[in-house]
Amino acid sequence: MQVTMTVNGATVSQDVEPRTLLVQFLRENLSLTGTHVGCDTSSCGACTIVVNGESVKSCTLLAVQCDGAEITTIEGLASNGTLHPLQEGFREKHGLQCGYCTPGMIMSSWQLLQRNPKPSEQEIRHALEGNFCRCTGYDNIVKAVQWAADQSA
Amino acid sequence: MGKYIGQAIKRVEDQRFITGKGTYTDDIVLHRMTHAYILRSQLAHARIKSIDTSAAKAAPGVVAVFTGADVQEVNGVPCGWQVNFKSGETMREPKHPLLVHDKVRHVGDSVAVVIAETKAQARDAADLIEVDYEELPVVVESVDALKPGAAKVHDELPDNLVFDWELGDASAADEGLAKAAHVTSMKIRNQRLVPNPIEPRSYIGDYDASRDNYTLYTSSQNPHVIRLLMCAFVLGIPEHKVRVVAKDVGGGFGSKIYHYTEEALVTWASKQIGRPIKWTSERSEAFVTDAHGRDHHTTAQMGFDADGKLTALKVHTDANIGAYLSTFSTAVPTYLYGTLLQGQYTTPAVYVSVNAVFTNTTAVDAYRGAGRPEATYLLERLMDTAAAEMGMDPAELRMKNFIPAFDGVDQPGYQTQVALQYDSGNYEAAMRKALDIIGYDELRKEQEEARKQGRYIGIGFSSYIEACGIAPSAVVGSLGARAGLFESANVRVQPTGMVSVYTGSHSHGQGHDTTFAQVVADHLGIDMSNVEIIHGDTEQVPFGMGTYGSRSLAVGGSAIVGALEKVKEKGAKVAAHLLEASEQDLEFADGSWTVKGTDKSISFGEVALASYVPHNFPEGLEPGIEFNSFYDPANFTYPFGTYIAVVEVDPETGKTTIKRFVAVDDVGNIVNPMIVEGQIHGGLAQGIGQALLEGAVYDESGQLTTGTFLDYAMPRADDLISFEVDGNVTPCPHNPLGAKGAGEAGCIGSTPAIVNAVVDALRPLGVSDLAMPLTPQKVWAAINSAS
Numbered sequence: 001m002q003v004t005m006t007v008n009g010a011t012v013s014q015d016v017e018p019r020t021l022l023v024q025f026l027r028e029n030l031s032l033t034g035t036h037v038g039c040d041t042s043s044c045g046a047c048t049i050v051v052n053g054e055s056v057k058s059c060t061l062l063a064v065q066c067d068g069a070e071i072t073t074i075e076g077l078a079s080n081g082t083l084h085p086l087q088e089g090f091r092e093k094h095g096l097q098c099g100y101c102t103p104g105m106i107m108s109s110w111q112l113l114q115r116n117p118k119p120s121e122q123e124i125r126h127a128l129e130g131n132f133c134r135c136t137g138y139d140n141i142v143k144a145v146q147w148a149a150d151q152s153a
Numbered sequence: 154m155g156k157y158i159g160q161a162i163k164r165v166e167d168q169r170f171i172t173g174k175g176t177y178t179d180d181i182v183l184h185r186m187t188h189a190y191i192l193r194s195q196l197a198h199a200r201i202k203s204i205d206t207s208a209a210k211a212a213p214g215v216v217a218v219f220t221g222a223d224v225q226e227v228n229g230v231p232c233g234w235q236v237n238f239k240s241g242e243t244m245r246e247p248k249h250p251l252l253v254h255d256k257v258r259h260v261g262d263s264v265a266v267v268i269a270e271t272k273a274q275a276r277d278a279a280d281l282i283e284v285d286y287e288e289l290p291v292v293v294e295s296v297d298a299l300k301p302g303a304a305k306v307h308d309e310l311p312d313n314l315v316f317d318w319e320l321g322d323a324s325a326a327d328e329g330l331a332k333a334a335h336v337t338s339m340k341i342r343n344q345r346l347v348p349n350p351i352e353p354r355s356y357i358g359d360y361d362a363s364r365d366n367y368t369l370y371t372s373s374q375n376p377h378v379i380r381l382l383m384c385a386f387v388l389g390i391p392e393h394k395v396r397v398v399a400k401d402v403g404g405g406f407g408s409k410i411y412h413y414t415e416e417a418l419v420t421w422a423s424k425q426i427g428r429p430i431k432w433t434s435e436r437s438e439a440f441v442t443d444a445h446g447r448d449h450h451t452t453a454q455m456g457f458d459a460d461g462k463l464t465a466l467k468v469h470t471d472a473n474i475g476a477y478l479s480t481f482s483t484a485v486p487t488y489l490y491g492t493l494l495q496g497q498y499t500t501p502a503v504y505v506s507v508n509a510v511f512t513n514t515t516a517v518d519a520y521r522g523a524g525r526p527e528a529t530y531l532l533e534r535l536m537d538t539a540a541a542e543m544g545m546d547p548a549e550l551r552m553k554n555f556i557p558a559f560d561g562v563d564q565p566g567y568q569t570q571v572a573l574q575y576d577s578g579n580y581e582a583a584m585r586k587a588l589d590i591i592g593y594d595e596l597r598k599e600q601e602e603a604r605k606q607g608r609y610i611g612i613g614f615s616s617y618i619e620a621c622g623i624a625p626s627a628v629v630g631s632l633g634a635r636a637g638l639f640e641s642a643n644v645r646v647q648p649t650g651m652v653s654v655y656t657g658s659h660s661h662g663q664g665h666d667t668t669f670a671q672v673v674a675d676h677l678g679i680d681m682s683n684v685e686i687i688h689g690d691t692e693q694v695p696f697g698m699g700t701y702g703s704r705s706l707a708v709g710g711s712a713i714v715g716a717l718e719k720v721k722e723k724g725a726k727v728a729a730h731l732l733e734a735s736e737q738d739l740e741f742a743d744g745s746w747t748v749k750g751t752d753k754s755i756s757f758g759e760v761a762l763a764s765y766v767p768h769n770f771p772e773g774l775e776p777g778i779e780f781n782s783f784y785d786p787a788n789f790t791y792p793f794g795t796y797i798a799v800v801e802v803d804p805e806t807g808k809t810t811i812k813r814f815v816a817v818d819d820v821g822n823i824v825n826p827m828i829v830e831g832q833i834h835g836g837l838a839q840g841i842g843q844a845l846l847e848g849a850v851y852d853e854s855g856q857l858t859t860g861t862f863l864d865y866a867m868p869r870a871d872d873l874i875s876f877e878v879d880g881n882v883t884p885c886p887h888n889p890l891g892a893k894g895a896g897e898a899g900c901i902g903s904t905p906a907i908v909n910a911v912v913d914a915l916r917p918l919g920v921s922d923l924a925m926p927l928t929p930q931k932v933w934a935a936i937n938s939a940s
Contacts, residue, residue: 019273033180034173036403038351039436043862046351074173087171091163094831098662099170100177100352100403125871132862134351134404135662137838137899138870140831 005069007032008076016063023047025063026073034074034103038132045131048104049073055111057104057130074103077110085148086110095144097135105131109145118149155675161827162681166666175401178355178372179433186357187216189419189432190275192265192282193441194257197293197513197855198304199286201256201264208281209267214274217426218282220265221254227421230412231386232478233378235633236316236487236509244316244633247307249477251387251418256289258306258476259513260855261441263414268422268430291855295473295510296450306476306511315474315483315509320491321571326504329465333456337539342924343527345448345473345849347865348520350661352403353434354443358419362427368396369420374405374659375699378636380691382412382480388421395420399689402661406839407519408443409661410701411480415442440860445849446520448473449486449527455535461545463554465502466494468531474509475516481701482518483509488632489524489620495569496532497580497616497793498554503570513855519701521839521900525619533615533905534922541916547614547909548588551795555580555616561886566788573620575791576893579819579883584616587795587817590879596799603801604917610812611914613798615906621894622790622885623702639785640704641696642712644673644720646778648765650758652677654716655687657697658709662835663896664828665705671824672710672890676717677757678744695781703894706824707790707885714889715782723778727760730771790885790893794818798906802914807933809845809911815877816902821885821893829895833878836899842868843900844907848926866926915939 004013007030014029026032026049035058038046047058050072077084086106089095096102105128112119112127119127124145125138133141169175206218229248237244252263265282269275290304297303298313306313330336357370367390373379376397384392402409419430434442450471456464472486491505522529540547556567561577568574596612603610623629626637643655654673658665670684687693700709721741728746729736732753739746747754760778763769767776799813816833823829846866850859859865884891904925911927912920919939923932 017273027180031182032173033177034175036177036352037179038353038403039862041436041861041863044351044436074171078172083171090171091167094164094827096167096170097664097831097835098350098352098404099167099175099401100350102170103173106171121875122871125873128870130869132351132867132869134349134406134839134867135835136831137834137836137868137876138873139834139875141870142875 001064003063003067005066005071007071008073018062018064020063021059022061022063022066023058026058032073032075036100036103038100045108046101046104048107048131050107050110055107074106077106085151086145089144089148093140093144093147095136095141101131101133105133105141112145113149117152119145155678157671157675157681158824160825162667162671162825164664164667165670166664177352177401177403178357178370181357181370183357183359183429186429186431187268187270187426188272188275189430190267190272190279191263191415191432192267192279193438194260194262194264196257196286196288197260197291198289199257200289201253202285202287204265205283206265209278212274212278212281214270215267215278216270217268217422218265219252219422221250221252224251224421225254227251228387230414230417231382232483233480233635234484235635236318236483238316239319244483245310246478247310249414251414251421259515260857261438261515266418266422268426291513291853293512293514293851293853293855295471295512298510298512299471299508306513313511315478315511317506317508318487319506321504322502323504325502326465326467329502330454330456330467333464334459335457335543337455337535337542339453339535339538339922341451341453341531341534343447343449343451343530344925345517346446346520346843346847347440347849348406348408348443348446349439349867350404350406350408353436353439354409354413355433356416356419357429357431358423359429360424360427366394367420368398369416370398371416372402372409373399374402374409374661374701375697376659376689376691377657377697378699379412379416383417383420387417396692399659405661406521407446407523407701410699411444411518437861440865441515441857444479444516444518445475446517447527448517451531453531453535455539457539457543461543461550461553463498463500466500468494468505470505470507472507472509473512473514473517475512475514477516479516479518482516485519485524490528492571492573493525493528493618493620494532495571497556497618499556500570514851521836522897525897526901526904529615529617529901530905534908537614537909537912538921548584548593551614551616552581552584558582560883574788576788577883577886578791578793579881580616580793582881583793583817583819584795586879586881587797587815590877591797591813591815609802609804609914611800611802611910611912613906613908613910613913614795615902615909616795617902618791618793619897619901620789621703621792621897622707622786622888623704624789625787626785636698637785638698639783640698640708640712641781641783642709642716643695643781644713644716644779646720646761648762650679650683650761652679652684653687654684654713655694656709656713657694657699658705659688659700663700663705664825668706668824668828669710669713672713673717676714678742679757703896706890706892707888707894708784708786710890710892711888712782712784715784716780719780719782720778724757724760726771726774727764728755731755731763731769787887790821792818792820792893792895792898794898794902796902796906798910800907800910800914802911802932804918804936807929807936809927809932811874813877814874816899817879817881818895818898819881819883820895820898822882822891824892830878832895833899834876836897837876837903838868838873840900840903841873841907844904844925844927846872846926
């Protein structure tokens with residue numbers, strides 16, 4: 001099936017098998033390998049991206065369901081070479097170790113800050129409960145999101 | 154020293170990870186690459202009567218299908234550590250084949266591999282393979298597998314015992330218990346865990362017929378070890394014909410140390426089909442094929458005199474090893490466990506016996522801490538239980554029994570009753586600091602007050618010690634290790650004075666690009682941005698034993714320092730020549746050699762350039778500056794600390810809420826405190842996960858009933874709190890950095906602190922013990938059955 005969408009500002013159009021997951025489409029068809037796969041039950045959040053302004057787990061959508069959609073992945077978060085405050089925050093507060101969950105974690109945090117620009121620690125922890133990190137114990141991830149929130153103050 | 158060591162420098166590797174530019178194995182795409190799907194057993198124990206692959210071979214896109222019959226002549230994956238029976242009988246080591254031929258021995262065992270143009274085609278075709286099984290009786294628990302008449306996992310063996318093993322003086326321990334005024338006896342279960350790094354394992358095998366060379370891309374913690382094991386033991390390929398590459402790896406926690414069958418399978422099969430083959434584990438596969446951790450059944454007696462001084466410890470453990478021997482599996486319940494049963498205490502007699510047992514379950518091997526969490530959990534549960542039984546304060550009981558402080562320089566190391574000699578320690582100082590931070594006396598009063606209001610607050614202690622910096626090769630060799638555990642480094646000074654460092658350590662989250670660069674920059678007095686750390690490629694790095702056992706800085710970092718010393722030694726010769734001075738008159742500081750007492754100096758960069766443009770060079774000295782160093786540690790390192798957990802348990806629901814967690818660690822000298830703290834945080838989360846949430850559960854038929862993230866609970870952000878992390882510094886006396894290692898501490902120390910806190914909370918309700926994980930259901934049931 002033909003599918004057309006805007007990914008990180010560029011229009012892409014490809015012929016895909018109907019069963020192709022959105023995450024496969026991004027990784028395999030578009031070579032956008034910053035979005036990761038960590039499970040097969042929509043539990044880990046490593047594949048989180050933004051579709052039409054909402055963060056979603058890209059393993060739970062078929063590529064064909066996203067025909068006409070506007071998509072942002074980790075590769076498209078920085079603008080004109082300037083990192084997003086969340087990207088800076090994760091570095092500044094040591095919010096990542098192996099880096100595998102990081103893109104999904106950042107995209108989920110992006111959604112949180114859209115909805116709640118000044119989240120409390122508990123609100124951050126609650127908002128990120130769909131994303132596993134096995135390295136950091138989440139302590140510095142919380143601080144990274146707070147740091148990013150403080151930048152827009 | 155210098156301006157970098159000791160500083161919380163932001164990580165240089167982060168740029169690629171925060172922009173989605175990391176290169177994990179599954180991100181790699183090779184020309185003409187095919188995809189493998191492995192058909193796995195859904196039965197725990199069954200004889201394979203027949204396999205029909207004809208339909209699969211004819212399916213769209215299929216390139217090849219292989220079964221056990223095709224790899225019968227290929228060796229299995231080896232075990233890296235031989236632990237023999239007490240009697241001297243050789244460890245039982247049945248073949249772990251790349252694909253099984255005769256029977257399956259656990260759910261997830263590899264039955265066939267389908268290789269196709271796409272992964273979907275491979276998976277579709279695997280569905281067409283018909284396997285006729287004869288189901289066999291199943292053993293899941295080590296204690297059941299030891300019973301007479303239990304089903305045998307390996308038909309050719311007399312029973313399910315891998316080996317039995319002992320350490321320490323049994324009669325001294327018996328005497329110590331006999332004369333004790335109080336003996337605390339416990340049955341302790343250290344449950345099975347699934348490591349679950351978020352990146353699933355992924356491999357690409359690529360055989361190049363034109364050069365008769367192989368490349369394996371792998372999500373491994375130790376690419377050289379994989380090359381060694383795969384070449385020498387499995388495939389019989391000379392290792393100079395094999396390149397193993399482990400670029401970015403998404404967490405390991407031990408589970409990516411081992412040489413897995415799939416690595417050898419894609420490498421072997423790539424030659425058969427003449428094309429690259431990628432295999433990436435699905436999470437549901439990872440649950441049944443990544444080596445698991447822990448799984449001990451233990452009984453222990455700890456004796457005390459009337460004054461609360463330890464008299465003896467006697468331990469027996471049945472360790473479930475799974476269906477096959479994974480790479481380090483045999484060392485974990487023995488030399489990484491029994492040797493740590495001295496803990497931080499002066500116990501005059503310690504004895505431990507261990508049975509390692511085959512079962513129809515996934516292989517069990519090292520998981521963050523590896524043996525040391527099991528030892529610490531045992532000791533620290535015993536200490537808190539004994540304190541309660543004797544009516545003593547648990548902190549006071551520990552202080553009464555701590556080994557007195559020793560620095561390993563002016564005071565000798567501490568010789569334990571279980572083979573090790575601790576390098577340096579100051580256990581009481583860590584405890585006192587933790588008590589200060591938590592405000593202990595006040596906290597006990599609050600606990601009393603809360604109890605009066607019907608609120609159940611608990612305070613739990615854990616004073617851990619671990620053996621890291623693995624390991625002195627001669628020592629581990631005498632204990633059965635089939636490899637040396639040194640580390641190597643190559644320091645290549647470029648003509649411009651830039652420095653490339655090739656390390657055998659492997660970073661999969663530990664931040665070596667930053668920490669090692671800090672060490673190099675300070676030793677050479679140059680800017681950190683002039684240093685590049687390269688790892689994870691056997692074609693670039695001279696040799697390496699990889700990263701596990703919190704060894705990277707203590708062993709890998711020491712190898713780098715060794716090479717840097719050689720660099721400076723040669724640099725001094727060049728500098729002396731150019732300054733027309735004698736070497737003895739030079740001093741090296743801030744990146745320059747200076748003639749003492751003068752302003753005549755030459756910079757590191759100038760010496761580097763002169764070494765590659767040797768127009769004016771010392772006679773007889775080779776041009777260039779590049780040195781290798783191999784570092785074999787003189788001893789293990791022994792980080793330690795005290796943790797205190799404060800929890801509140803809701804007696805109505807059984808739910809535990811962590812109120813505070815104080816961690817005081819002493820990991821020796823610290824290069825980057827930000828990274829060390831991050832390592833502690835992550836360890837704490839995993840240890841707390843074991844205490845409260847995680848547990849792999851097999852049913853009687855050998856099905857893993859916790860085989861997805863929906864059933865196996867790992868800590869999420871809202872399960873945890875912000876930790877209060879602090880520390881002391883007792884340097885390691887035997888390595889040049891004075892570093893001990895920080896990767897596993899949090900995971901080793903935190904589990905018993907949490908369980909002790911929950912039991913402490915519930916003691917007024919009659920609860921004296923609980924088995925992990927402390928789920929609300931289990932805690933609620935314990936409260937109700939006690940009252």
